[in-house]
Amino acid sequence: MFEKTTWIKLPRNVLVGHGVLRELSAAVEELYLSGPPLVVTSPTPNDLVGDRVREGFPDAETVVIESAGFDAVERVADAATAAESGYLIALGGGKPIDTAKMASDRLGCGFVSVPTAASHDGIVSGRSSIPEGDTRHSVAADPPLAVVADTEILAEAPWELTTAGCADIISNYTAVKDWQLANRLKNVEYSEYAGALSQMTAEMLVESSAAIKPGFEESAWLVAKALVSSGVAMSIAGSSRPASGAEHLISHRLDRLVPGEALHGHQVGVAAIVTEYLHSGERGEWADIRDALDDLDAPTTADGLGIDDDTFLEAVTTAHTIRDRYTILGDGVSEAAAIEAATFTGVV
Ligand SMILES: NC(=O)C1=CN([C@@H]2O[C@H](COP(=O)(O)OP(=O)(O)OC[C@H]3O[C@@H](n4cnc5c(N)ncnc54)[C@H](OP(=O)(O)O)[C@@H]3O)[C@@H](O)[C@H]2O)C=CC1
Numbered sequence: 001m002f003e004k005t006t007w008i009k010l011p012r013n014v015l016v017g018h019g020v021l022r023e024l025s026a027a028v029e030e031l032y033l034s035g036p037p038l039v040v041t042s043p044t045p046n047d048l049v050g051d052r053v054r055e056g057f058p059d060a061e062t063v064v065i066e067s068a069g070f071d072a073v074e075r076v077a078d079a080a081t082a083a084e085s086g087y088l089i090a091l092g093g094g095k096p097i098d099t100a101k102m103a104s105d106r107l108g109c110g111f112v113s114v115p116t117a118a119s120h121d122g123i124v125s126g127r128s129s130i131p132e133g134d135t136r137h138s139v140a141a142d143p144p145l146a147v148v149a150d151t152e153i154l155a156e157a158p159w160e161l162t163t164a165g166c167a168d169i170i171s172n173y174t175a176v177k178d179w180q181l182a183n184r185l186k187n188v189e190y191s192e193y194a195g196a197l198s199q200m201t202a203e204m205l206v207e208s209s210a211a212i213k214p215g216f217e218e219s220a221w222l223v224a225k226a227l228v229s230s231g232v233a234m235s236i237a238g239s240s241r242p243a244s245g246a247e248h249l250i251s252h253r254l255d256r257l258v259p260g261e262a263l264h265g266h267q268v269g270v271a272a273i274v275t276e277y278l279h280s281g282e283r284g285e286w287a288d289i290r291d292a293l294d295d296l297d298a299p300t301t302a303d304g305l306g307i308d309d310d311t312f313l314e315a316v317t318t319a320h321t322i323r324d325r326y327t328i329l330g331d332g333v334s335e336a337a338a339i340e341a342a343t344f345t346g347v348v
């Protein structure tokens with residue numbers, strides 16, 4: 001008997017462009033939500049844009065979170081319950097967006113994503129990435145009901161946040177390879193549509209790299225569109241597989257070993273150079289990934305991340321323990337193999 005089903009959840013309104021923050025209340029109005037919103041944000045985005053968001057929602061309450069984690073999710077859920085909020089507005093980078101995403105799932109209400117940085121591809125996805133102890137959970141949640149990505153705001157954010165977003169997209173190359181490997185070796189379900197979309201998004205970004213330069217709003221536009229596209233690939237897959245493979249496991253491990261040292265996107269970019277070498281060896285495309293990162297001003301070495309070589313190598317050899325996701329790391333890369341891959345590619 002045929003039993004396959006697909007349920008793809010996507011945002012209803014996606015606004016990307018100059019000054020679209022002014023359309024936020026119109027975009028929300030179209031969603032037929034009820035009750036006041038709770039704005040979930042972190043300190044810098046709140047200082048920069050919080051008041052402009054609240055202008056459109058005079059009855060909104062705000063909760064400011066300092067770090068991601070299940071405690072923050074609980075805080076947001078409690079604040080929403082106390083304020084009788086009808087929905088959440090996530091304002092900021094990946095930290096407040098992932099926290100609001102998961103809290104809205106817990107509360108059974110919708111949320112709207114208002115990114116202030118083009119720094120990662122979770123702004124549209126239906127996955128929430130939450131750290132806990134030594135591990136990190138990629139939790140299924142509903143995607144935002146609407147996304148309002150104002151390129152004027154994104155372009156004013158520090159350039160390194162945009163280059164982190166670029167690197168998060170470039171890591172799709174190796175993420176898709178890991179997914180295909182897991183499909184071949186472990187029979188993990190693979191979506192041709194999601195895999196192709198994720199890979200095409202990375203290719204298009206690399207092809208546009210000459211136009212991605214600091215000080216141009218066009219750059220924020222190109223990167224934001226790629227982040228949306230990558231998030232849609234995750235929604236089609238119903239998993240973060242199209243955009244998260246071994247390079248993300250290494251980054252998640254670095255988050256435990258040296259918290260806050262480097263941006264998520266930068267870590268996954270450098271790690272992708274190494275995992276591409278593990279996939280394909282000396283003649284693989286690791287140098288293309290390195291050059292693409294370099295063209296986009298993203299780091300290509302452990303040192304460029306501000307992380308010492310030994311810590312980076314420790315992350316490579318222990319990354320497979322982060323979660324049950326089969327990748328090129330298999331059941332662990334030996335220290336000698338990690339040193340060979342990272343030195344040959346110039347990462348350490
Ligand atoms: N769910 C998913 O599919 C995905 C989730 N992620 C997750 O997202 C997180 C990474 O996202 P990232 O955005 O780097 O993390 P943060 O939200 O921590 O943002 C990074 C830094 O940028 C600051 N910031 C945000 N906007 C601006 C701005 N406009 N101007 C100046 N500073 C700004 C933040 O300030 P402050 O410190 O005040 O907050 C923070 O210091 C990780 O936890 C990662 O796992 C990443 C990819 C996909």
Ligand SMILES: O=C(CO)COP(=O)(O)O
Nearest residue numbers: 121129138240243244248
């Ligand atoms: O960062 C992500 C995709 O870019 C999300 O992946 P994770 O599921 O590994 O957190």
Ligand SMILES: [Zn+2]
Nearest residue numbers: 120121168268
């Ligand atoms: Zn990522």
